[in-house]
Amino acid sequence: MSLAFPRRALLAGAAALAAPLVMPRPLRAQKGGSLVATTYPGIWDDSFREIVAPAALKTKGVEVEFQALFAVDQIAKFAASRGAPPFDAFVLDPGPRITAIERGMFEPFDGKKLTTLPKLPPQLVDQWGAGCAAQVVGIAYNPKKVPKPGGWDDLLKEPWVSRLGLTGFGTTFGTVSLIELAKVFGGSETNVEPALAELKKVLPKIAAVGTPAAMPGLFQQGQCDVMYTNTQTVMALKDRGVDIEFATPRTGAVAFFTTLHIAKGSENVEAAYKYIDTVLSAPVQEALTRPPANLVPVNKDVPLSPNLPMKSLDEMSGFVTHDWAKINPLRGGWIERFNREMAK
């Protein structure tokens, strides 16, 4: 017996099923416009959807749709789309930001269009975009297992080295931490060889060499009890009941900014300015400061969390910073060196 399925009904059904897959979902028309912005997966994604999207709609009449992508994935996706931007606004760390500037991925940015401009530290706004959160990198340790480490070089000494969790140059925090480690042994922003040489000496003792995304899990599982990371990760793990504290190294914590940019060729430039203005506004920044987001705010009206190693944003000018325009061209080589030196 053959199936008595009317062909037209079948085709109509299939077309109805396929339509939502093929056709982009139109954003509802809002008077302030609409845009697609990127956010980092995980905590950033959750808090931007919960806090920023409703605030943008309420205060600016802008509808924001988020795409959760890591910084490097945003660059790759934009590069692959060749001229038809897959989103209107980027959120990036310093390294990928430089890559994007060099490859012409941003619309020029005019800070004067932001109502929040007077509330931001002046170095945070330039011709390419605006900083939306600070990141502070230092050493995280389990106070129940190991004493507080004093500096980067302590990581390579007992009792820390045998409990150390290491990641390579794949992330911003990993790169800056290894640079700081290199500096202690005579290296510099452009010379990480001393760090690799010292690491190689203690390699058999090191508890774990992991991918950046695996590190919080390895720490939580007790696979390692010391690692370098940012304050946000420390607070997130603390919120989950993990024994973890942040230690500022003797040579200073490292600071860098996460920045927002408008994608080249975006058709929603005005809406993108309004979205960026919303992220930088005091109420949104304050909400993003609270758990679980735990971001370090950039709006001067927002008080800093007592868990942070500084009392005000001005104090951060004393923190260690790096020139990513110099680091970027070397980073590919460093990643490969790290693979080779650490490989069994």
Place this chain on the structure above:
Amino acid sequence: MSGAAALAAAPAGRAAAPARARRLTPWGLAAPLGLAYAAFFVAPLLMLVAVSFYADERMTRWGLDQWRRFLLDGFHWKVVADTLLLGLKSVVATTLLGFPFALLYRGASPRWQRVLLFVAVMPLLTSVVVRTFAWIVILGREGVVNQLVLGLGLAAEPLRLLQTELGLVISLTQIEMPLLLLPLLSVMARIDPRLLDASASLGASPWRTLFRVILPLAAPGLAAGCLLVFASSTTAFISQSVIGGGRLVYLPAMIWQQAMVVANWPFAATAAIALLVSVSAVIAVIAYAGRVAAGHAHG
């Protein structure tokens, strides 16, 4: 396309049409998948090959630079060898554990066969990411295995299982096991039990029956299973990076690093083709071995 045209033309030429339609229909029916493969697999693959022949990472000029860089460096050969070896170790481990299970399945009653099949398929019901992270909890320094070992006084220090190749092979064995079992169980179920009786009545020992009758008959299923396990464990990016950690470098993680972190697409493309070619070569050998073994059964 010609199939679709033949289908459309069928009502016009009534006499000749049915025969032609019968001949062309299988092609016509396969056309949607074929076209989808051509558009979404073959074309990107050709683009991948093309990208690997860019000399610089900005992709401005052509050249063999990336290929020279990959092929003339011993480290890359070591990574290729480690990746293939990892696949072979997973194949051996899954076969050693899976084949006895398949023998048990062959001899079981239909009701027990259903239970065993469910057991074999069960791991597929959770995502590979969840299974991988579960292995962190099992193999970790404070994990189940170490608590047991320390509790029983078998070792003074926690064993290092996570971030070792042994730990990775153990977890891949569990993660990839269904891929071996599904094809293997289906051929095992089809082995005629009278052949085993015949073998026994002709005086063959159970071991001789296993090696001379069961193994050759099961060879096609075993080869198909090994092939899937090999292809899947050499490319198991998540398990390799999460369980294996940063000190075990395999090709998939290297490709990801080059494509996403370093943004060097030509080199990533070169490494991707190296993975494709080397894995395909081993797969061809496994498939050939399966055919030879099956040939022994019928020849």
